Amino acid sequence: MNTLHKTLQIKTSPHVKAALNVDDIMRNVVWALLPTCAFSIYIFGLSALLSLVIATFTCVATEHVMCRRSGKTSSIGDWSAVITGLLYGLTLPPGLPLWMVVMGGVIAISLGKYLFGGLGYNVFNPALVGRAFLQAAFPTAMTMWGPILGTDRFTNVPSSLFALPFQIPSYQSIADGVTSATPLALMKFDQQLTESSHLIFGVTAGSYGETCGLLILAGGLYLAARKMLNWRIPVAIFVTAGAISAVFHTLDPQQYPDPIFTLFSGGLMLGAVFMATDMVASPMTNRGVIVYGAVIGLLIMVIRNWGGLPEGVMYAILLANALSPHIDAMTQPKVYGSGGKQIGRNSP
Amino acid sequence: MRLATLLQHVTGKKHPPTFTGGVHPLESKSLTAGQVIRQFPFAPVMNIPLNQHIGKPSIPIVREGQELARGQLLAEPDGFMSVALHSPASGVIKSIGLMPAINGNMVMGIYLQPFPGSTQEVADGKPCLLAQASSDEIVQAIQMAGIVGLGGAAFPTHAKLKAPEGKSIDTLIINGAECEPYLTNDYRIMLEQSEHVITGIGYLLKATKAKRAIIGIEDNKQPAAQRLKLALQNEGADFAANISIELVQTKYPQGAEKTLISALLGKQVPSHGLPLDVGVVVVNVTSAAEIGRLLPHGRGIQERVITISGPGVKKPGNYQIPIGTPLRFALEYVGVSDALSQVYLGGPMMGQALPSLDISITKGTSGFVAFTNEQTRSKKKHYPCIHCSYCIDACPMHLNPSQLGILAANKRYQTMADQYHLMACFECGSCAFVCPSNIPLVQQFRVAKNMIRKGQAEQ
Numbered sequence: 001m002n003t004l005h006k007t008l009q010i011k012t013s014p015h016v017k018a019a020l021n022v023d024d025i026m027r028n029v030v031w032a033l034l035p036t037c038a039f040s041i042y043i044f045g046l047s048a049l050l051s052l053v054i055a056t057f058t059c060v061a062t063e064h065v066m067c068r069r070s071g072k073t074s075s076i077g078d079w080s081a082v083i084t085g086l087l088y089g090l091t092l093p094p095g096l097p098l099w100m101v102v103m104g105g106v107i108a109i110s111l112g113k114y115l116f117g118g119l120g121y122n123v124f125n126p127a128l129v130g131r132a133f134l135q136a137a138f139p140t141a142m143t144m145w146g147p148i149l150g151t152d153r154f155t156n157v158p159s160s161l162f163a164l165p166f167q168i169p170s171y172q173s174i175a176d177g178v179t180s181a182t183p184l185a186l187m188k189f190d191q192q193l194t195e196s197s198h199l200i201f202g203v204t205a206g207s208y209g210e211t212c213g214l215l216i217l218a219g220g221l222y223l224a225a226r227k228m229l230n231w232r233i234p235v236a237i238f239v240t241a242g243a244i245s246a247v248f249h250t251l252d253p254q255q256y257p258d259p260i261f262t263l264f265s266g267g268l269m270l271g272a273v274f275m276a277t278d279m280v281a282s283p284m285t286n287r288g289v290i291v292y293g294a295v296i297g298l299l300i301m302v303i304r305n306w307g308g309l310p311e312g313v314m315y316a317i318l319l320a321n322a323l324s325p326h327i328d329a330m331t332q333p334k335v336y337g338s339g340g341k342q343i344g345r346n347s348p
Numbered sequence: 349m350r351l352a353t354l355l356q357h358v359t360g361k362k363h364p365p366t367f368t369g370g371v372h373p374l375e376s377k378s379l380t381a382g383q384v385i386r387q388f389p390f391a392p393v394m395n396i397p398l399n400q401h402i403g404k405p406s407i408p409i410v411r412e413g414q415e416l417a418r419g420q421l422l423a424e425p426d427g428f429m430s431v432a433l434h435s436p437a438s439g440v441i442k443s444i445g446l447m448p449a450i451n452g453n454m455v456m457g458i459y460l461q462p463f464p465g466s467t468q469e470v471a472d473g474k475p476c477l478l479a480q481a482s483s484d485e486i487v488q489a490i491q492m493a494g495i496v497g498l499g500g501a502a503f504p505t506h507a508k509l510k511a512p513e514g515k516s517i518d519t520l521i522i523n524g525a526e527c528e529p530y531l532t533n534d535y536r537i538m539l540e541q542s543e544h545v546i547t548g549i550g551y552l553l554k555a556t557k558a559k560r561a562i563i564g565i566e567d568n569k570q571p572a573a574q575r576l577k578l579a580l581q582n583e584g585a586d587f588a589a590n591i592s593i594e595l596v597q598t599k600y601p602q603g604a605e606k607t608l609i610s611a612l613l614g615k616q617v618p619s620h621g622l623p624l625d626v627g628v629v630v631v632n633v634t635s636a637a638e639i640g641r642l643l644p645h646g647r648g649i650q651e652r653v654i655t656i657s658g659p660g661v662k663k664p665g666n667y668q669i670p671i672g673t674p675l676r677f678a679l680e681y682v683g684v685s686d687a688l689s690q691v692y693l694g695g696p697m698m699g700q701a702l703p704s705l706d707i708s709i710t711k712g713t714s715g716f717v718a719f720t721n722e723q724t725r726s727k728k729k730h731y732p733c734i735h736c737s738y739c740i741d742a743c744p745m746h747l748n749p750s751q752l753g754i755l756a757a758n759k760r761y762q763t764m765a766d767q768y769h770l771m772a773c774f775e776c777g778s779c780a781f782v783c784p785s786n787i788p789l790v791q792q793f794r795v796a797k798n799m800i801r802k803g804q805a806e807q
Contacts, residue, residue, distance in 0.1 A: 009689050009724060010703055012791045014777030015696040015717075016373050016529065022731040022784045078731060120732030120785075230737070284737040284750060333746040335769045336606065337619040343748050343768050 022119075025228045025279075026079035032219035033086050033274065039215050040208040044094045045153025047146060047161055048208045051101050055089030056082055058105030059126075066114045080119050084108055087127035087274055090209025091267060091314070092134075094146030097163040100138055104130040124321045125278045128314050135314070141169060145182055145205045182206045184266045184310040187257055199264040206266065213269040220273035229277045232286060236293025237272040237300070238263055244301040256305065268300060271313035281321040288324070288331035295327075296320045364567050366597035367610040369744040371778045373529050373600055373697060375568060380532045380657045383665040385540055388651075388681065390437045390462040394672030395447045396422065397457040400710040401496040402503045403429030408458060414441045419470040419650050422458055425491055431504045432494045434648035436670035437462035438469075448706045450693060460672065473646030478550050478585075486555040486643070494648040494711070495639060499523060499534070499603065499632035500694050502712030505639070508622075508629055509555045518627035520552055520561040521612060522636050524576075525596060525603035527566060528695025530657045530717045534633050536666045537653055538565070538572035541637045542579035548640030550587045556629055560590045563633065564608050568598040600697060601776040605630045607744050619772055634714075649711060658696075660688040660718030669709055675716070676705040687720035697777045731785035739779035739789065745772045749779035749789050756792035761799045770796055 040048040063081040067074045075081075088108050092101060108130025113122045135142050146158060163169035182205045183194035198204050202212025209216075223229035241262055248256035263269065276282065276296050283292050296316045303312025332343035399405035406423035410416065416435040423433040439462035446454040476489035491506040511517045522545070526534040538545060549561050565573045573593050580588050596602055596611045606617050608630060615626045623630050638649060651671060657664040662683030669678065675691070692699030693707075693716050702716075739749035747769055755764045764770040773793050780789045 006684070006688050006705065008691055008702055008704065010701045011690065011724075012788070012794065013692070013696070013698050013700065013775070014373075014781050014790065015690065015692055015699065015701070015719065015724075016781065017728065017786070018371070018373070018782050018784075020782075020784050021729060021786065022734055023729065025734075025736065025784055077729075118732070120734045227738075279734050279736045282735070284735050284740055284748070286737075286741075332748055332751075333740060333743075335619060335747060335772055336610075336745040337616045337621065337772070338769070339616075339618070343751075 022080075023078050026083055028223060028226060028228050029083050029274075030079060030086065032223050033083070033090070033209075035215045035219060036090060036209045036212065036270070037086065039202060039212045040090065043148045043153075043203065043211065044146065044208055045150065046155075046157045047094055047153070050157060050161060051092055051094075051096065051098065051208060052086060052089040054098055054101050055092070055105050056085030058102045059085030059088065059109050062106050062109040063114070066110060067118075075119060078119055081109060084113065084126045084130075087125075088130045090270060091127065091131045091207050093142055093144060093207055094148075095144055095158050095160045095169075096134075096141055097169045098161050099163070099165045100134055100141060104134040107133040120280055122280055123325075124318055125275050125281050128275060128318050128321075131314055132318060143185075148203060148205055148211075182266065182310065183261070184304070187261070187265070188304075188310040191254065193257065193261065194265070196260050196264070199261065204265075207270075210267040210270040213264040216269045216273050220277075223277075229273075230282070230286070230289050232289045233277045233282060233293045234272040236290045237268070237276060237297040240294045240297025241268065241300050242297075244298065248305065262301075262304075266304075266311045267313040271317055272296070275313075276317050276320070278321075281324060283324045283327045283331065285328065285331045285333055288327045291327050291331065292320055292324055295323060364595040364597045365611045365614075366599055366602065367607040367744055369742055369746065369778065370599040370601060370607070371742050371781050372598075373781060375598070376529045376657070377532050377535070377568070379530065379664045380655050380666055381535060383532075383536070385536050385653050385666045385668050387468065388667045388669040388673065388678070390466055390670060391673045391677040392461070393442065393674070394436055394439075394460040394462065394670060395457055395674055395708040396433065396436065396460060396672035397447060397449060397455050397708070397710060398423055398433065399455060400433070400502060400671070400712060401431055402501070403431075403507070405456065406430055406433045408444055410441050410444075410458070412441050412443050415439070416441065416460070417471040418466070418468070419472075419647050421648070429504060429507055431496055431506070432492045432648055434494055434650050435460065436650040436672050438466045439463050447708070448704065450700055450702065450707050452703050470645075470647055470650065473648070475646045476643045478547065478554065478644070481554070483555050483557060486551050489643050489646075490551075490555070490639060492648065493639070493642045495635055495642070496711050497632050498634040498638065498652060498711060498714065500698075500712050500714045502710070505631060505635050508624070509552065511556070511624060515624055516627060517556040517558045517624065517629050518560075519613065519629075520549070520556055520558040521608060521623075521628055521630045522549060522552075522561060522563040522633050523603060523605070523608055523630050524563055524565040524569070524572065524633035525608055526569065527598070527600045527603040528697055528699075528714075529600075531655045531695050531715045532657075533653045533655045533666055533715055535569050535572050537634050537637050538569070539575050541641065542575045543582075544637040544640035545576060545633060546579050546583050546588065546591065546640065547644070548636035548638065549591055550585060551639050551643055552629075552631055552636060553587050553590060558629065560592065562612055563591065563593045564596050564612050565593065566598040566602055567595040570595070601744055601778065604744065604774065604776060619769065652709075652711060652713070654709065654713055655715030656682050656718075657715065658717035658719055659723060660685045660691070660720045671709060671711060673709045674705070675702065675707055675709065678709065679705060679718070684718060685720050687722065688718055689721050689724045690719045692717045692719075697781065698775065728786040730787070733785055733787060736784055738782040738784065742778040742782045744776060744778060745769075745774070747773060749793075752796075753787050753789050753792055756796050761796045762803070764796050765800050770800070773797075
């Protein structure tokens with residue numbers, strides 16, 4: 001009898017593995033962002049295309065250079081820098097000079113992500129760190145909103161994009177030469193409401209990617225269906241922000257906008273669906289993310305209603321990011337058979 | 349609340365019960381689910397380890413050169429936490445000595461050489477009849493029949509049937525979940541030996557004095573449930589009225605004791621406790637079938653049904669295989685692919701990878717799965733934990749595998765045990781299965797548990 005002689009490999013169980021890897025999740029987030037990017041290019045034209053490409057390229061290049069400089073293999077293959085780049089680009093106001101776009105992108109990856117140890121270790125959403133830096137450094141440029149649906153948007157790039165570093169950009173060339181105000185600013189400073197349908201379909205002034213709530217929601221639904229996004233986070237934000245604005249709207253309809261306006265104006269949709277749901281910077285348990293979402297919703301309404309700024313999504317998310325390790329510690333799962341004991345609290 | 353549960357409320361469609369957590373690996377059962385149980389031939393030499401169960405090794409009562417009939421007693425139980433061992437074939441004892449075991453150690457065992465032309469005839473012993481036997485007599489008969497948890501745990505079945513003072517057994521759960529991918533041996537037993545299953549439950553009900561028995565079956569094995577229902581209707585005895593058959597959701601690890609109890613009764617077994625603490629005893633469906641098949645004739649286990657499957661096997665199927673058959677002989681018989689690279693004892697989720705083919709089939713072997721280079725070629729990319737929380741959602745013990753993994757990487761083993769309930773982990777592998785960063789979580793937990801045990805031993 002010819003005996004069977006085989007060299008076997010020994011491995012520990014489990015020997016099968018779900019097909020999903022980190023880069024698959026990240027790639028899917030990129031796919032989910034593409035409709036929003038496309039719409040942004042449609043209403044803002046070449047300036048959106050240029051800014052998104054430059055923002056993404058800057059983030060990927062920064063990550064690559066940082067990895068190489070610190071003697072590690074480049075981690076751009078995990079696609080997370082692409083997401084950061086796209087998200088960061090989508091939060092920028094149309095017409096922002098490109099040198100600022102580059103600067104914020106470098107800050108987003110270096111200070112927002114790499115300083116903490118790279119993917120998986122960042123405390124804050126890197127894209128928002130980049131944007132927060134720009135907001136603090138260039139407050140004027142960050143509140144100049146280029147017009148939408150300009151007639152020459154596909155043939156002309158506004159000259160402000162090519163402003164030289166540390167020069168005051170000229171906004172003269174933008175279509176009719178007037179910058180428009182965002183619905184939130186109109187509401188806050190002029191008590192002027194924007195029509196709901198314009199808000200929902202995204203034909204309003206605003207950052208490159210925050211205008212069309214419907215496409216953002218569609219992207220979110222796609223990710224939630226594939227379990228790559230915890231639907232509880234945006235839902236908690238919508239419910240909290242919606243409820244608070246409903247209460248104030250009933251009390252004083254002149255001063256405070258209705259819930260639909262609240263949810264579809266400014267960066268709330270983009271923030272709630274794509275920024276707050278950053279897996280790394282949000283809590284892990286299903287109870288934790290509801291608290292986290294509620295905190296974001298509350299902070300947004302506090303800043304919008306009583307703050308000096310018309311918009312508060314960015315700061316609300318960054319603050320909640322800082323809170324998430326603490327939320328995590330308080331909402332650990334209850335161990336099976338322990339009679340409701342929470343992990344980390346009581347010794348077994 | 350999960351989205352699925354929400355949908356259920358909206359659509360009004362009721363799904364079978366289940367536990368919180370778990371994963372859905374590819375079932376891969378169709379390779380062998382339709383294959384009837386076939387008899388395996390005798391190997392030229394059988395290697396029968398003396399310790400095929402949890403507890404003390406059996407004491408051999410045979411000597412070298414002795415000739416034995418098939419089914420004759422080879423070894424007696426050594427105390428209560430031990431069971432008897434029977435001869436798998438009529439033959440002669442070649443020697444009693446060391447043989448390789450699955451964990452790489454050498455263990456004591458009996459080398460048996462079957463006679464050429466040895467038949468499948470089995471020697472009968474003293475029968476234990478359901479109508480006449482008392483509870484204690486049944487427990488003893490189960491021990492002497494050498495019955496252990498045939499799902500893979502190999503815990504002596506008789507040892508869990510008697511409730512200690514002050515406790516009573518209310519429900520007997522018969523575990524027919526069979527949640528491991530590839531394995532179909534329990535399914536075939538339920539289909540082909542449904543009468544034995546029902547008779548076995550009769551014995552178990554009498555032994556435990558439980559009021560009712562529930563057979564829990566995953567809903568991907570509906571034919572088995574129907575076949576058992578039919579057998580239940582045909583059973584004339586009174587006890588049949590106390591047996592029910594319940595479908596549970598197909599989800600891994602539904603077949604673990606604690607998750608099955610959660611699904612069927614909605615109760616949680618206390619940490620560090622036993623099913624007995626909630627008045628439950630769980631017995632594997634194949635163990636129940638063996639009790640029903642063997643006890644009326646006073647026989648012991650000489651063979652068992654295993655699934656041999658996987659892409660590395662040429663004739664996958666369900667086989668009635670003599671205990672002690674060397675794995676090499678079994679694989680030669682079913683034929684293996686040239687690209688064979690890994691063989692797992694049990695299913696691919698919890699099964700142990702074999703160091704060599706020299707070990708033999710024991711009572712706890714529910715099957716083996718062979719993978720080829722195609723499946724095992726490592727193309728996994730490793731990433732840091734991105735806090736996706738897939739592992740937290742998957743853990744059936746409701747632990748935080750992500751946090752445990754971080755603590756393990758920092759060698760904070762005591763914290764893992766003290767604050768993060770590491771010891772509640774039964775290494776089902778759900779966390780490592782879903783991890784998109786491919787972190788070897790289960791392996792880290794095994795190391796941590798060993799370090800903690802070592803630390804405790806030193807104190």
